[in-house]
Amino acid sequence: MSSGSAGQKPVDQALAQEFGLTAEEYGNVLSIMGRTPTLTELGIFSVMWSEHCSYKSSRVWLKTLPTTAPWVIHGPGENAGVVDIGQGLAAIFKMESHNHPSFIEPYQGAATGVGGILRDVFTMGARPVANLNALRFGSPDNPQTRRIVDGVVRGVGGYGNCVGVPTVGGEVNFHPAYDGNPLVNAMTVGVARQDRIFLSAAAGIGNPVVYVGSRTGRDGIHGATMSSSEFDEDALAKRPTVQVGDPFVEKLLIEACLELMATDAIVAIQDMGAAGLTSSSVEMAGKGGVGIDLDLDAVPQRERGMTAYEMMLSESQERMLIVIRPDRTEVARAIFDKWELDFAVIGHLTDTGHIVVRHQGQVEADIPLDPLADQAPIYRRPTAPSPAPAPLGPITDPLGIEQALIRLIGCPDLASRAWVWNQYDSTVGGQTVKRPGAADAAIVKIEDTSIGLALTTDCTPRYCRADARLGGAQAVAEAWRNIVATGARPLAVTDNLNFGSPEKPEVMGQFVSAIEGMGEACRALDFPVVSGNVSLYNETRAPDGSSVSILPTPAIGGLGVLDDVNAAIGLSMPADCTLVLVGATTGELGQSLWLREVHGREDGPPPALDLAAERRNGDFVRAQILAGAIVACHDIADGGLLVTLAEMVMAGDVGCVLLAPQSGMRPEAFWFGEDQSRYVVAVRDVDAFTLAATQAGVAIRVLGHSGGNGLTLPTGATISIARLNAVNSAFFPALMDQ
C-alpha cells in the first residue's frame, strides 16, 4: 500500500479535518479501513461524505417529499428525473446549483454549472432541448454585483450558446442577502425515447470501464468540499478549486454519447460531476453491487506528474464514465475517434465489492464500497423555529396608483430582463414556441411531434424568509401556475434547495419547514419532485465578523406538457378582448414588492395560499385555454394585479382600459396586493366565460378590456406603452452598460 507521494502531510485527524471530516467521521473511516487510510483513500472518503455528495444534513428530510405519480418513470436517485410525456417519449430534467464557484469566478462558475447539468441529462440518453436558470444576485448598489452579474450572464450564455441548447427561461432577483454569495441554479431538460433510457448501475463482472471526454487536469480538486463549507475572507483565494469549462468538447461529447446510445454497447453510464472520477466510479459500482478496479496510468491526463490523489479528486469538466459490453469496445472507440474525443479503458468491474485504485505499480486505494455508502454520515441537525411575522398594521398610500406602478415596473426585481435574455441563444434548435418573457412558462416543441414542453423556474425568497413553510409551498404553486397559464398540464418538478449553514438551528428550521410546505403543495397539485439538488452553507461574513445566511431559496423548476403545442398561449393579447381576473382578492400587501418599493419595508405575513383554490382556479383556467376560450393569460405574481396587466400590455403592444377596483378595499391593496392563485385572462366571450366560472365555483371579476395605446386607469389617466417600455427597460442597461 502506497503512502502517497513523498513530502505529503501525514494522514491523521488534523488532515482529515482540513479535508472537511469531523473527528467522529474520521473515527468511522478508521474503523471501516481497520488501518490508517492513504492520502487518496482519505480524499475519497472526504468527498463522498461531503455535504455536497452525501446530502448528510438534508437526506432525512428529502425523503419526505412526494416523488411518485403514474407518469413518473424515474424519481430521485438517478442522474435526473424522468417523466412520461406521451408518444413513447420521456422528458428528463434536473436543476443544480453552482453558487460558490460563481462568486469566486463568475464566468467559469456559471458556465460549468450549465455544463454539469447538461451532462446529468444527456448521460441518461436524452438530447438536451432546453436550458433554464434561476439567478440571485446581491444588491445592485453593492460594488461586487456588477462584476458577478456580468460574469454569470456571460458564462451561462457562453456555454449554452456554444453547445447549441436554447436557454429559454429563468428568473433573476436582487437582494442584499446574496451579497457575497450569489445563487446560480441551472436546469436542463432533455427528451429521450422511453425504451432508450440509460442508468448508472454498473453490471457484468469483468466488463470494461471506459473513460471518455476531456483529459484530467488539476482543476477543481476538492470542489465538492469547498461547496460544503462557508465562505470566509479568503473566498477569492479559492479560485484554484473552480473548474474551467469547454463547451465545444461538451457539444462533441453530447453527439458522441447519443451516437453510442443508439447502439447496444452501453451497460451503464454516468458523468463525472462533483468529485469526478471518485463519485462516478463509487456510485456506479455501489448501485450495481459490484467492485471496480481502476488503473490510473490509463487515464488521459493533460498535466504531467499527477498523483492518484489528484486524479481521483479532480473535477475537470466534460468527462464521462461508461461500463461497456466487452464485444462493443471497438464500435465505441470508433465513435469517439470520429468526434475526436479521448477514449480509454481505465478499469473493469470485479466481484470484490471494493474500489481498488492502482497507479504506477502501487495500490493507492482499496476501500470496501458498502460501508463507504451505507456508513456515510446522516445528521438530523437541531432546528429552531423562526418567529411568525407580525401583522402589517394600517398602511397608507403616499404615492398613488400611477406613480407606484411606474416605480414597480422599473425596480430591479420587475424590470425587463431583455438585457439578460438577449445574451442567451433562445432559438437554436428551431423549436422555441414561446421565448423568454412571451409566456409564463417557456414553450419548446419536441421535434417531429405535436408535443410541447412548458418550462419554468420559480421561488419568492422574501416569502420564504417570512414563513418558510408557506414560501416552500408558494414556490411549487407558482411553478404549477406558470405552467397552467400556458395551457400545459403540469407533470413534475426538480428542486434546488439553497440555504445557509445547516449547523445554524434557525437555518435548519427554515429548511425543514420549506420542505414541509413544498411537499404539501406537491401533493395537493399532483406535482411530484423527481430530481433535485441541495446547496447549503450559503453564508457570507458581515463586516463585524458574523456569518450572514442567504434568504431561504428553494428554487423550483417545473415541467408541463401540451399534447398539441398549437394550443399554447402567452401574454400578448389582441385588442377588443375582455380582461378578467380569475381568483379571489383580499388585498394582501405583506411582503409585497409594493410595500418594499413604496415604503422601504420588507415585513408582514406573506400572502396566504389555499391549495384547494389553487387547484380549482388552475384546472379551470387550463380547461378554458384548451377549449379556446382564453386567448392570453398571465399569472399574478410579484407586484400584483396592475403590474401583471402592464406586463401583458408591453408583451403584446396592445393597451387596456380598466374599470374601478373592487369596492370595500383600498385601491393600492387591490392593484398591488400579491394574493395567490390568481390569473388575468383575455377572453372574447365574457358571458360564456362567466357562466363556466360560476359552474366551476371559481371567483372572477371583469377588469376592463384590451385595446388602445396605453394602460388607462379607472381615473382616466393613461400611461402610454412607450412610457411603460422606457421605464421597464431602463434598469439593466443603466446598471451594466455604464
Add this chain to the structure above:
Amino acid sequence: MKAGIVVFPGTNRERDMAIALRTVTGRAPAMIWHRETDLPDLDLVVLAGGFSYGDYLRCGAMAAHAPIMAAIRRFAEAGGHVLGVCNGFQILTETGLLPGALLRNAALRFLSQDCHLRVERNDTPFTRHWATGDVFRTPMAHGDGNYIADADTLKALEGEGRVAFRYARPDGRVDPGDRLSNPNGSQNAIAGVLSPNLRICGMMPHPEDLVDPLMGGEDGKPLFEGLVEALVR
C-alpha cells in the same frame, strides 16, 4: 432542389436548417461530414450556424481548412450555389469565398434577438421571393457579427450591388450608427453579402429559425422558397 448541409465539430444549427429546407423542398437535405473530400450531387451547399471548432483561434478559421472545404471551393468555382448563415458566413469569409470579416459585436456581448433586414436586390436566387426594399424580421444570435471590410472592398461591394441584406428599422430606414436597428455595429449595416456571380450568399441572422407560424412567423421562408424556385431541375 437537392441541398446538403455541412457539419463541422461544433456546428449546432444544422437541425434548424434541415427543418427549413425540408419545409420548402419536402425532402430531407443531405448531411455532409467535415472530413468528406467529395460532395454528393447537389444544387445547394449550406454552411449552417454554430461554433465550429469552438470558435477557437477565430470564428470559422479552422473550419476553413477542413477537408470538405476543397470540394466546396471546387463546387463554387463550377458555379454551384452556396449559402452560409452565421458561423457559415464566417467560414465563407475565412476561406475567401466572400470578402470581408466578422468582428466582435460592437457592444462586445452576444446578441440573441429579432432584427429587421432590408432586401437590397431581388434578382438573386436568395432574394427573388422578396421585392427590393422589402423588410423582414429574423432572429439573430451571435457574438461576432460586426461586418467589416477595407475601403476598396466595401466600395466594390456597394458598386457591384453585392450587398444582399442590410440591418434596418421596421420601416426600412437604414442607419449604421443606430445600435437599435444595426445591433452589432456592421459597416454600412451590412447583414449579408454576395459573390460576384451572385451564387454565394453569406448572412449573419437566422431566417431558418422563422419558417413556421408556431415559432413566431414565416418571415424567413421566402429565402428558401426562392432558392427552391431558382434551383429547381
